[in-house]
Amino acid sequence: MATKRKPLRRRQVGGEAEYQAWHETFECGSDGFHDLDEFGVFDPCGSIMPIAEKAAAKATFRAATEDAWKRFGDRFMAEWKPTHVRQTPWAFLELGAP
Numbered sequence: 001m002a003t004k005r006k007p008l009r010r011r012q013v014g015g016e017a018e019y020q021a022w023h024e025t026f027e028c029g030s031d032g033f034h035d036l037d038e039f040g041v042f043d044p045c046g047s048i049m050p051i052a053e054k055a056a057a058k059a060t061f062r063a064a065t066e067d068a069w070k071r072f073g074d075r076f077m078a079e080w081k082p083t084h085v086r087q088t089p090w091a092f093l094e095l096g097a098p
Contacts, residue, residue, distance in 0.1 A: 017038075025090075069091050
């Protein structure tokens, strides 16, 4: 008898899904839709937490963003199209060229 396939519990790190999850953060600097939660990255900007933990959480998110920018930044900039709202993506302004 054939066995039923189990769905992946976590998405593939480094794949297309992770790139799409980082897209919003690269564009505006925050993960408003919590797309990154599946990859274990939590944006402290929109969450309620003790003030004492906020600085450490922001530093962790910033470090994860810098790492993702190194991996996906070239691709993001190749696909980037300026809009009337944002001429340059947040990640390029804050983190520099990938």
